[in-house]
Amino acid sequence: MQIDIPFIFTALTEIFKALPLTMIITLVPLMIGFLIGIGITLIRIRKVKGIYRLANFYVSFLRGTPALMHIMLIYLGLPLLIDKMAETFHWSIQSTSIPILLFVLMALSLTAGAYMSEIIRAGILAVDQGQLEAAESIGMTGFQAMRRIVFPQAIAISLPNLCNIFIGFLHTSSIAFIVSQKELTGAANIVASNNLKFLEAYIAAALIYWGLTIISEKVTALLEKRVTVYNRGGVA
Amino acid sequence: MIQLRNIQKSFGNQLVLKGIDLTVNKGEVVSILGPSGSGKTTLLRCINFLERPNEGQVIVDDFKVNSKQANKKEILTLRKKTAMVFQQYNLFKHKTVIENVMEGLIIVQKQPKETARKLAMEVIEKVGLTEKANAYPVQLSGGQQQRVGIARALALNPEVILLDEPTSALDPELVFEVLEVIKRIADEGITMIIVTHEVSFAKDVSDYIVFMDQGEVVEEGIPTVIFNNPKEERTKRFFKRINREEDNLESNLTNAI
Ligand SMILES: Nc1ncnc2c1ncn2[C@@H]1O[C@H](COP(=O)(O)OP(=O)(O)OP(=O)(O)O)[C@@H](O)[C@H]1O
């Protein structure tokens, strides 16, 4: 078997068209997961009665199982539930009319929420307690102190981890091809089987992922410089 | 006027404050002295409910807070009437000097930004940091950071400023500049309660001295009486030890030279 190097470039341009879907499958779950993560973190840090254990279970289970399982469980399980509900309550929706992409986004949002909550929690715990007390001592409410003092610093501290989770989810988004999403990996699959050039197509896809990863590392480095201005600057 | 009535506080089953009473008149500076672990910090933190007392009342002006019934709103109101200067400064690290000082004015007192900025600049000038107004805390020396801490408290124009060992985290050569600032605002008639180990400073700046040991007020009174004629055995021993430590320090220095 011979490797067809020019075809890698043909494949590259073809596969690259699937980039928007990969971005959607990466970014939407991360954004929703960020909000879930904040909620879960607050519940866990404040030890809110009743739901505190549930939050712990959520984080433990989702971090303890592969994202592929989350997609499968939601993709296979949720339609059953929806159809059952529709039957009992006489709704007019049918699970088959819901785009599969929506299930993927839901599943990965839940995955992201669990990872985000760990990152945000570590960030919040890294901000020294003294600043929170200082904020309270001048009469800020707990919420104000959180939003104005603790949270901005927690995010700055978490930036490297947030970058890592972005890269992680960029790569994880590739498993969506299992439920026939035409994102980068799905597109590579199609290009490969249409032309019977598998290795070339996957090399092309790998190059795209790698390029995206390098770009996001660079962007993070820039962001870090901006966000942590207050931590640098000469005399300590 | 600040009044503490029968403040009691325990951690677990250790009773750390055994019923403290204290009255501080407007414009007075009260220093709290006492050996390590005697409950000075805890007392100060009970005044603004950073620690909730198990028992007792805090009264600022005519606003009274009962430790047992106090709800969130009352505690917030109490905290708006007080301000605190911390041993470790506790500046907001992601904010510049002026932003640190403006934060409470804007977020808590809801002052318009421009008014807040003007007020903040005035206070920053008072602590001698006009040139550093746009610096971040990491860019400042410990002494400068503590002066920002004082400015942040002062800007809020509270009924009382609580200072917990404001100079004990500082290098010796930086202590003076901070004490000087405290002295200056004391002379302006700001009410202060200071926990300190700087005996000669306390002598100099205070209208009233409280000596604590093991969660109790052992002795209190005007500085000349407490320092020159302490009645209680524990007070005498404490001053004797402090004097000896200072002597040792001096003789060590002399030997070193
Ligand atoms: N959060 C806490 N949990 C448990 N015990 C505490 C806590 N804070 C203080 N204590 C205990 O309460 C006692 C009084 O402590 P406090 O810090 O008020 O003393 P202090 O007079 O300020 O001492 P120092 O001069 O060393 O600062 C000590 O025995 C201390 O161990």
Ligand SMILES: [Mg+2]
């Ligand atoms: Mg102390």
